[in-house]
Amino acid sequence: MQSPPTIVSKLLPQSASQDMRSLGRGELTGCPWHDVKAMLRDVGLRPTRQRMALGWILFAKGDRHLTAEMLYEEASNAKVPVSLATIYNTLHQFTDVGLLRQIAVDGSKTYFDTNVSEHHHFFVEGENALVDIPNADVSVDRMPLAPEGYEVARVDVIVRVKRKT
Secondary structure (H helix, E strand, C coil): CCCCCCCCCCCCCCCHHHHHHHCCCCCCCCCHHHHHHHHHHHCCCCCCHHHHHHHHHHHCCCCCEECHHHHHHHHHHCCCCCCHHHHHHHHHHHHHCCCCEEEEEECCEEEEECCCCCEEEEEECCCCEEEEEEHHHCCCCCCCCCCCCCCCCCCCCEEEECCCC
């Protein structure tokens, strides 16, 4: 029997400027506030105060997975005056322009991933946490043909894991 995969979090303590550089999005200056502004402008979004504040919260800590409710809690703790509706709108705007990747785990649970590269996920049941799986570690041997008039946009593999009892 194969041993279960070891789950390792990618959230390593780094400086904010190192995290922003690791995003690989255009020319970054090393100043996270200016980098968020540049990221927004590069994708055609106006850097409003709320977008800047939410972008700072999202991207200054490196690759991570958040729900709208988690971001709302972080914004509230940071004293950023923003409604949950604005959080949802901003997350969807960031997703539409490619700054975030949306991952639906269950019909009612959607995460937003700051790592937009090709990769897959472990979903840790009981902890409601997503953990990245490098793309090279997953092999899909055979894909179904897309229906006529459609093409495959991307393949998301979510492997559900739970702690041993």
